[in-house]
Amino acid sequence: MSETELWRRMAEHLPPGRLEVWADSVVLRELDGRTVQEALAAGVAVQRIWRAVWAMLELPESYR
Template sequence: MREVELWQRMEDVLGAGYARVWAENTVLAELGSRTVVQAIAAGIPSKRIWLAVWGQLELPPKLR
């Protein structure tokens, strides 16, 4: 998964205006207690980040 797809998926589920705010402020244990933005900067693969977001938001399996 490319980073652009990660952002698109986040905007799809959180809304374009809120996705970035959520990504900057929500710390995810699955990402080593990093935010999405910090995880991207640390080089964590986008697919792994998305799976952490998916789990945190308790999204339906079809969005996995």
Template sequence: MRHTEFWARMDDALGPSYARSWASMFVLTDLGGRTVDEALAAGVPPKEVWASVWRALGLPLTKQ
């Protein structure tokens, strides 16, 4: 998964304006206690970050 696909999924799940805010503020234990932005900056693959977001938001299977 590329970063562009990751952000498209985030926008779809949370809305374009809220997705970026959520990504910078919400800490995910699955990502070592980091936010989405911190995990991506640290080199965590977008697919792994998306899986953590998907679990945290309780999204339906079609979103994974």
């Protein structure tokens, strides 16, 4: 998965205009206490970031 795909998927499930704020402020335990933005900057695999977002948003298995 590319970073562009990650952002597209997150945009599908977060309210319009809130994506960037959410990605910069919500700390995800699965990312070792990082936000999405921090994880990307640290070089965490995009697929791992998506799985953490998927779990936090409690999305159906079909979106995994």
